[in-house]
Amino acid sequence: MKHSERLELFEKVRARYSVFLLSVLWKLTGDKELFTEAMQYTLLGMWRHVEKLNGKKAGAYIYRIALTANSRAWRNRIGKNGEFTRSQDGIEPEPSEKIGRVELTAKVRKAISRLPDKQGKAIVMRYLEQHDYPAIAEKLNCSKAGARSHVSKALATLKDKLAALA
Amino acid sequence: MKDNIEEILQNIGAEAVPDDVHKIAQETSNHFSRSLAQTKQPRQPIVLEYLMKSRISKLAAAAVIILAVFLGLNIFNDSGGVTWAEVLDNVQKVQTYINRMKMTVQSPEGSQDVDMTFYRSTVYGTRRDSYYKGELISKLYIPAKGNQGVELVPSAKQYVNAVFTDEQIKEIAEKNDPRAIVKEFMCCNRYTKIGQKIIDGIDVEGIEVDHDEFGKTLFEKGKGRLWVAVDTDLPVRIELEGTSAGGSVQISMIIDGFDWNPGLQASDFEPNIPSDYTLMAQVDLSDSIEAVVKGLRGFAQIAEGKFPTNLDLMTVGKEIRDAFIALRQKQGKSLEEQPTQEEMENMLSIQGACLFYGNLVKEGKDVAYYGDTVTIQDADKVLMRWKITEDQYRVILGDLSTLDVSTDELAELEKTVMEQ
Numbered sequence: 001m002k003h004s005e006r007l008e009l010f011e012k013v014r015a016r017y018s019v020f021l022l023s024v025l026w027k028l029t030g031d032k033e034l035f036t037e038a039m040q041y042t043l044l045g046m047w048r049h050v051e052k053l054n055g056k057k058a059g060a061y062i063y064r065i066a067l068t069a070n071s072r073a074w075r076n077r078i079g080k081n082g083e084f085t086r087s088q089d090g091i092e093p094e095p096s097e098k099i100g101r102v103e104l105t106a107k108v109r110k111a112i113s114r115l116p117d118k119q120g121k122a123i124v125m126r127y128l129e130q131h132d133y134p135a136i137a138e139k140l141n142c143s144k145a146g147a148r149s150h151v152s153k154a155l156a157t158l159k160d161k162l163a164a165l166a
Numbered sequence: 167m168k169d170n171i172e173e174i175l176q177n178i179g180a181e182a183v184p185d186d187v188h189k190i191a192q193e194t195s196n197h198f199s200r201s202l203a204q205t206k207q208p209r210q211p212i213v214l215e216y217l218m219k220s221r222i223s224k225l226a227a228a229a230v231i232i233l234a235v236f237l238g239l240n241i242f243n244d245s246g247g248v249t250w251a252e253v254l255d256n257v258q259k260v261q262t263y264i265n266r267m268k269m270t271v272q273s274p275e276g277s278q279d280v281d282m283t284f285y286r287s288t289v290y291g292t293r294r295d296s297y298y299k300g301e302l303i304s305k306l307y308i309p310a311k312g313n314q315g316v317e318l319v320p321s322a323k324q325y326v327n328a329v330f331t332d333e334q335i336k337e338i339a340e341k342n343d344p345r346a347i348v349k350e351f352m353c354c355n356r357y358t359k360i361g362q363k364i365i366d367g368i369d370v371e372g373i374e375v376d377h378d379e380f381g382k383t384l385f386e387k388g389k390g391r392l393w394v395a396v397d398t399d400l401p402v403r404i405e406l407e408g409t410s411a412g413g414s415v416q417i418s419m420i421i422d423g424f425d426w427n428p429g430l431q432a433s434d435f436e437p438n439i440p441s442d443y444t445l446m447a448q449v450d451l452s453d454s455i456e457a458v459v460k461g462l463r464g465f466a467q468i469a470e471g472k473f474p475t476n477l478d479l480m481t482v483g484k485e486i487r488d489a490f491i492a493l494r495q496k497q498g499k500s501l502e503e504q505p506t507q508e509e510m511e512n513m514l515s516i517q518g519a520c521l522f523y524g525n526l527v528k529e530g531k532d533v534a535y536y537g538d539t540v541t542i543q544d545a546d547k548v549l550m551r552w553k554i555t556e557d558q559y560r561v562i563l564g565d566l567s568t569l570d571v572s573t574d575e576l577a578e579l580e581k582t583v584m585e586q
Contacts, residue, residue, distance in 0.1 A: 007202060014195060022191045026183045032277045033299075035187060036194055043198045108174045127175035158171050 006050050013046060013053045017062050027128045028070045030109055041069030059139070067120045074113040104162075111161040119154035126151045190277055262287040262430045266423035272416045273484060283423075290435035307437040311335065313452075316437040322504065324446035325439050326514065331452040334521075351375055351392040351404075360391065365403050365422075369396040385417060385478050386410045400426060410480035417480050447510035450518060453525055457518035459566050462549070464512030465519075466542045466566075468493055473537035473549060474516065477523035486513050526552045532559075534580075540564045548579050 001009075021042055029035040045065035046053060052061050112123055118140065125131045125139060137147040267282045278298075285293040291309040295302060301321070308315040313335055315328040351357060357373040364370070376389035388408025395402050404421040450457045462473055465482070469489035474482045490505070490513060505513070526533035533552040540549045544564030551561045559576045562568050571579065 010202065011199065014199070018191070018195065022183055022188065025191075026187050027178050027181055030178070030181075032187060032190060032279075036190055036277065039191060039194045040198065043195065047198075047202065104170075105174050105178065108171060108178070123175065127172075127179045130179050155171060162171065 001051055006047075009054055010047055010050045013050065013058065013062075014043070020062070021066060024066055024124060024128055025070065028067075028109060028112060028124070029073065030106065034073050038066075038070045038073035041072050042066050045069055063121050063124070063139075064117065067117065067124065071113045074110055107162055108158065111158050114161055115154055115157055118150055119157055122147065122150035123154045123158070186272075186277065190272070193272075261289065262427055264423070264425040264428050264430075265421055267419060267421045270418045271480070272418075273411070273414060285430055285434055287430050287435065290430065290432050293435050305437070307435060308335070309435070315451075316439065318437060318439065318443065319446060322446065323440070323443050325437075325443050326446050326510075327448045328514075329448075329450045329452055331454070334452065351390065362396065363393075365393055368402050370394060370402045371396055385480055386412070386476055388417075400424065408480070410476070410478055411484045412475070415480055415484050445507065447507055447514055449511055449514045451515075451521065453518060453522040455522075455560075455562075455568060457515070458522045458550075459562065459568070461515040461517065461519040462562070463542075463566055464515040465489075467512050468509070471542040473540065473542070474519075475538040477520050477535055477537065477550075479517065479520045482516050482520055486516060523550070542566065546579075548576075551576060551580075 021039065025038045025042065026035055029038050042065055045068060046062070049061060049065065052058070112120060115123065121140060122136060125136045126133075131139070133144045133147045133151075136151070137144045140147055140150065142150070263286055265284050265286075267284065269280045269282065271278045271280075281297040281300075283295045283297075285295075287310070289310060291307065291311075293308075294304075294306040296304045296306070303321060304317055304319050306315065306317040308330070313330050313332060315330060317326040317328065319325065351373060356377055357375045360372040360374045362369060362371045370393040372391055372393045374389065374391045378387075380388055380390060385408025388406060390407075391403075391405040392401060393403040393405075394400065401424060402422065404419075406417075406419040406421070408417050409415065410417065450460060465474060465486060466472060468486060470493070472489070474485050476482075490509070523533060523535060531552040531554075533550070534548075535550045536548060537550075540547045542564055545567070547564045549562045549564050549566070551559045554560045554570065557573050558570055559573065560568060560570050561576065561579065
C-alpha cells in the first residue's frame with residue numbers, strides 16, 4: 001500500500017474510533033500523562049497495522065491495540081512501579097477515606113493493564129463500555145456463557161493482582 | 167473484595183471524560199497525523215521519536231521547574247504612575263509568608279502539572295519546593311543576601327549552583343512584600359475590575375491585567391487576574407495564563423494558599439546540601455551581557471546552531487527540550503541517560519538571556535530579537551539589539567559577537583533581517 005493510501009486509511013480509522021479511544025483510554029488510565037502516552041502508543045499501533053484496520057476485524061484489532069498501548073503506558077510510567085502518588089501534603093488535603101478510594105481505583109486500573117488479552121477486553125467491554133453479555137459474546141466471538149466466564153475469570157484475576165499489589 | 171472491585175469498575179465506567187482530556191486527545195492525535203504527513207519515508211522512526219518525548223517526562227518536568235526559577239521575578243512591569251495606595255494603606259508589613267502554586271503546561275505532547283510551595287522571608291530569603299505527581303523533585307534556595315542560589319534535585323542526588331546579581335537578589339527580596347504584587351497588578355491604570363466573588367469562603371474583589379507587555383519573561387502572550395480579600399486587602403489568589411511557542415504551549419498558574427507571617431526560621435532557608443550530592447550544573451543567571459551570550463551559545467550548541475525563536479521562558483523550555491531530544495537521537499543515546507554537566511549548563515544558561523530580555527522589555531529599551539530567522543552561521547545579521555543611549559544601540563550578531571552602533575548603522579544592519 002502506498003504511503004498516501006496508508007495515510008488516508010489511517011485518518012479514516014482515526015476519525016471512526018476517536019470517541020471510543022478517548023473514552024476507553026481515559027477510563028483505563030485516569031491520568032492525563034498516562035492517557036497521552038497510551039494515546040500515542042495506540043496511534044502508533046494503528047499506523048503500523050493500518051492495513052489490517054480496513055476489514056471486518058478492524059474493531060477487534062483496535063481493542064487489542066488500545067489495550068496493548070495502555071499496558072505499555074503503565075509499564076513506562078515514571079519510577080517503573082506504576083504507583084500513584086497522591087498530591088503533596090498540604091496542597092490538596094482530602095479525607096483519608098477519599099484518598100484510599102482514589103488509590104484503590106488507580107490500583108484497579110493498573111491491574112487491568114496486566115490482564116491477559118481476552119480478560120482485559122472482557123472487563124473493558126462489560127464495565128468500561130457497559131455492554132451486555134450478548135454484545136460481549138458477539139465481539140469476543142464466543143457464547144454468552146463464554147462471555148460471562150471471561151468476565152468472571154477477569155474479576156478473579158483482578159482480585160489476585162490487587163492482593164499482590166496491596 | 168470482588169463486590170468492591172465491581173463497584174470500582176462500575177464507577178470507572180460511569181466516569182465522564184474531562185474537557186481538558188478531550189483537548190489533549192485532539193492535540194495528540196492531530197500532532198501525530200501532522201508528523202505522519204510530514205515524513206516521506208513511512209516507516210522511519212519519526213513516530214518513535216515523537217513517542218519518546220513522553221518518556222522523558224521527568225527530565226522535562228525538571229527542566230520546566232528549573233526554567234521557572236524566576237517565577238515571581240519580572241512577571242510584572244515596574245513603570246511609574248501607580249494608583250494603588252489607598253487600597254493598601256492599612257496592610258501590615260508582612261515579614262514572612264507561605265504560598266502554593268499549581269502550574270499546568272499543556273503542549274501537543276501532553277499536559278504536565280507541577281505543584282510548588284514558596285516560603286518567603288524578608289530576612290532569610292526564598293525557598294521553593296517543587297512536586298511532580300506528589301514527588302518532591304527540587305528544592306530551590308535563594309538567600310536574602312549574597313549572590314548564589316542553590317537548587318537540590320533529590321531524585322538525582324545532585325544540585326545546581328546559580329549565580330545572581332545583587333540587583334536580582336534584591337528584587338527577589340522586594341517581591342516578598344505581597345503589596346508589591348498588588349502594586350504591580352494595579353500599575354499604570356492598565357487593569358480592569360472584574361467584580362467580587364467568594365474564594366475559599368473569603369469575599370474577594372478582582373482585577374485583570376491583559377496587555378502586550380504583561381508576563382513577557384514567561385509567555386509570548388499572557389494575562390493575569392488578582393483576587394484580593396475585601397476585609398484585609400491581602401491577596402487571596404493570583405491567576406496567570408499565557409501561551410508560548412507560537413501558541414502551541416498553554417500555561418496556567420494558580421497562586422494561592424497564602425499563609426501570612428507563619429513564623430519561619432532561619433533553618434527553613436538553609437539548603438544543607440547532603441554530602442553524597444554532586445554538582446549537576448554551575449549556571450550564571452545574572453542578567454549581564456556575558457551571561458546572555460553564554461546562554462545563547464549554550465542553546466545553539468544543543469540546537470545545532472539555532473537560537474530560541476522567542477526569549478520567553480516557556481518557549482525556550484519547549485525548544486531546548488525538543489532540541490535535546492533530537493541531539494540525543496542523533497548521538498544514538500538514550501533519553502533516560504542523565505545529561506552531562508556541560509549539557510545541563512548549556513540547557514540552563516539560556517535563562518539568563520530570558521531574564522535579560524524580559525528586563526529590556528520592562529524598561530522600554532526598544533529591544534528586538536530575531537532568533538526565529540538568525541542562526542549562529544549568520545555572522546553579519548542582528549540577532550538581538552536594544553537601546554543603550556538616546557542614539558546608540560547595542561547589538562548581538564548571529565555569531566554572538568557584540569558591537570555598539572548608531573541608529574542609522576542599526577537600520578542598515580537590520581535590513582538583512584527585515585528582507586528575509
